[in-house]
Amino acid sequence: MKGKIVLEEHVSTELNNSLWDASGEATRNGRVYMADVERRLLDSDQRIADMDRNGIDLAILSLTSPGAQSLLDPRQAIAFAQRTNEQVTEQFVARHPQRFKAFATVALQSPRAAADELERAVKDYGMVGALINGYTNIGNADTAQYLDEPPVWEFWERVAALNVPVYLHPREPLPSQRRIYEGYPSLVGSAWGFAHETATHAIRLMLSGLFDRYPNLTLILGHLAEGLPLMLPRLEHRLHMQREGEGLGNAKKTVSHYFSNNFYLTTAGHFHTKGLLDSISEIGVDRVLFSADYPYESMATASNWFDETLISENDREKIGRGNALRLFGLK
Template sequence: MLNKIALEEAWNIPDAAALGGFQPGSLAPKGVIGGDLGANLLDVHGTRLEQMNENGVELMVLSLVSAGPQGVADKAGAEKMASTANDQLSAAVMENPSRFAALCSLSMHDPTQAGQELRRCWDKLEGFVGVILNDFQSAGQDGNTMLFYDDPAYDVFWATADELGAPVYIHPRSATNEITEKMWKGREHLAFSALGYANRVNMHLLGIITAGVLDRFPNLKLVVGHMGEHIPYDLYRIDHKLNRARFPQMRMRKDRLVRDYFGTQVFITTSGHFSTPALLCAVAEIGVDACMFSIDYPFESIPNASIDETVIKETLVVDQYALMASGDIV
């Protein structure tokens, strides 16, 4: 299977710790995830590219590793991290723009400033094809305030993404200290990619959809990874239970269901979830046009993600390549 495009692939700033960014040792000891996770995050044109060549990955879209600016509660600090990462990532991908592209990072403390930084990346930097937002924005003196983008105040940001045609990838991140203490203490093993990441991101995505954001901005496209963060498998129950007689103030268009947005404004990727039965279920629920290939490197293995298991998987890649070439999605 050739010409694969991978959309959720992590990279890190060399001086991430100084900016309050991700430190690989905070997630797991060295060697537990992908060998030398720190080195793999920094590498672009070495081992990463070699494995792309060996496994038929034509283009890799890179983004700053989670939580990025969303994990920085200080507004000025989050904005500095975003602009620094964007400058450095643009330079890195433009060393080989036929094989790499990028998603820009944004501080979401101020929706207007977020839109301005997106426009700077779009108009003044090179290599960007979309945005990555790592779930909610941490804020407040203790970092426990959570800013969500279904708030009407964020319409100024969504308007910019809609105008520029910049897809927004909503990626997981760790919970705040307060939420971790209240919900995950004693079950920390479930707080991350096994369960907690998906449960937090799917709430945020559904919040944005049901707030009517996609209706107000019909050119806006949202992407989530990990086979849809559980949503495709719950779509019947989600739509069945969002009863308008019970929730008359829900701002989503009254003539639409959540499932109606998939394939036109909402898309999922296979990042970090390489189950063929799960893929078949997702395709059955939301359609092949809503499903795209991805890896989640270096947290996941490029060879493992690239195994040819089904004809449907090959169809996803062909369709995704056509979408990308046309500019309809990233």
């Protein structure tokens, strides 16, 4: 299929590279693999060549994880988000405006500053929403502020007013919560830990009452929604059985209602037809979006699978292009 749109596609900047020691990722994921990823994160020409070869018209870019979320100094995090949005615009979008758009980087260490920066990025740079890498460290590397918690609702109020989507991207679990991965460090990140961390985070948002207060909020989950299409029916059943128990949140509706009305999912990094069909059966084809997860994944792998997978051509067009055009108001 030609004319595809992808939206979990990552970049880096010199500022970002100066802050992180990538040796741990290289050890877990393989040094040769990560060296190639690091090179491609900074390269727009190779990215466009890969897009051309694989029938991709437009990529919505975002800063690679962990982004602003793991910076411990709030002032540094706020300045980092502002400069990152400027650099992504300068280095990628402004040079290739017909091929790239971008999600904003925001620093939730200060929800008000994050709201202001999102508004600036949308109005001044034409960014199409925000991508947030899971929880935000507050104080030290082993503390977390999740997006459903009260201080963050000030940010969500602005998101609702701007009416733009937020991509909830994975992040590794807190260091103190990795006991189950001891001896198997390759499981901590994208192979397994990302999905568990992000799916649970999404469930917290569903149970918090956030979508009752701001019913127009739209969240996007990658990797076929981190396993939620399969697991949400059981979750909903068990929550109903436990309805007189504690800690059920403040939601007025079921988790399946919020999943079907406030979430989209992408195929990023999960190129499996049976999983896609299950996802469509749970959320509907109008809320599924094609993506690759470049450069951690290959555009060729994603496109070869998607272009040949056994779905109707009408559904292929919706997932590959039409749904993204509608969601982001693109022409």
